[in-house]
Amino acid sequence: MRLAKLAVSYLISVAIMTAVTIALGLFLWGIIGGWAGVSALDIIEETNKGVAQQRSLLIVEFVDLQRKIVWVSNPGKVDLILLSCIVYPKGSSPPSRDFIELAKAEASMNAPLELDSSKCIFPSSLDPSRPYIVEIYAIASTIYNPSNIMENIQWAILVRSDA
């Protein structure tokens, strides 16, 4: 009788211990799995942003101070969305800028992209004998979110060139 009592408690205790171990193990697995999944997505996303930035390249080919036109081209590997373009006198502090989607510069050197005064901010009066600076913010189209322009702005590139 005593032996039978002992046998029941042994089986029950093994079952309980095992169940608790499995439950805790699955819980831990779930937590770690979730964390790993989120981390993996973060890693992929961050890598994509870093790669997109490495692939971004924009050059200012010429700034026509008479017609107020900036010509840019994209010799990089990824299409770029231009977010801001300002021209200001060299030596002075740059004016405040707004980030809006100005134009898309395709990754091709076939033709330059024209940014006229409706897209680029020029000083009200321009003296061609004075030096000017043109500053353009551009972001890779692969990481650009049109519904939230500022989302990945830290991965945008800033092109500063003499005009």
Place this chain on the structure above:
Amino acid sequence: MHKSKSAVSAIVGGLIVLAILFTTIIPLVILLQNSYAIFLHESNSRRIFDTDRSSESMLVDLIVTTTGLIKNLKLFLTNDGPITINPVRIWIIDANNQAILPCSGSGGFTPYIALTDIVLRPGENKTIDEVSNCLMNPALYNKVVQFLVVSERGRIFSSMRINITSLLNEFVYPYTLTVSIINMKRGRDYTVEVEPLGEGDANPRKFTHKATASNENVTVAVGTTAGTYKVTLLENGVPPNELNGYNPQIINVPDTTAVIFNLKRVEYSAVPLEVIIDAPNKVFVTQGEEEAFDVRIYVQLPKTALEPVEIKFIDVGGIELVGLPSGRIQHSCDPYGSFTIYPDDRKITMTCTVEVKGADPGQEKLIFTVKPETIKGIGVYSGLTYSNTEEYSRDIVIKVRKK
């Protein structure tokens, strides 16, 4: 019994830990390593691109090429760097105003010249003909231009700043038409209009001058292409009465390249040109030996001449030396190119070198002669022919000494 009881949960726990390790941690580490490798590869690729980009080096220059009689302006690109360059675009800019210059090669306005399939290997050079179409444009007059060449890797190479005016004069307007206004009246405005009749082109087409002195003369140079032109002179906005029948003048360039409006219409007449022979009076020659000396021939336009004369024809055959047998004397003359001589002005026309051989000791007379019509010129205003109508000669004593 206790040992076997705890072993089951330990085994289960160990299996779960292993499962967690193999299904989450290790894949995550692999993903992390992989992402890092991808980023490193991209970063390395960009670094190589940037190194290649900064290694590009190209010289840009504007040159003039001549094929037969046809001259052309071309852009000369030289790859003086260590890697191949693909130029994709050329900008022609007004360097003073930082503006694009129009290039109407294809009819419409294109701000740049697109280049296709141009590859410059290290050390190679190529000429770009397309710039010629853009540069042959009167709009570029008085401009300082600069060429910017964009490479496929995004480098921009620039030329020196080039003042294009003198080059354009030669190419766009190869002929110069001079319009002279003679004997203007003080205080009046004179306007010359050059109007192309047909396909010709002229620059400038209009010129105005206010006479500040009586009998003032002015000459205007107009760049033209070949063609027919109507040249009109206006005095205070109307054609002057003195020129009735002579104004406007219809001319054909390049047959005619000078137009003269003489408001006093002086009756020009050609005056004879005077010749001055500058030779030594006496030349000493040793018996049996040769002696050489120079004779310079000058021409003088008499003070009475009413216009300058352009000396255009000098006949070396008009020089004659007599007095010595032909075996003992020989000469050669070098005429000077065409030049303009003014009234009471004297200029050298040719230099003759005379070689004399000494014979028997004694004294001989050599006569150096310039025959009539040896030197001829054209009156600058009238177009009349001027020449030396008389014969001029000079005696030279040849003294032969004993050896």
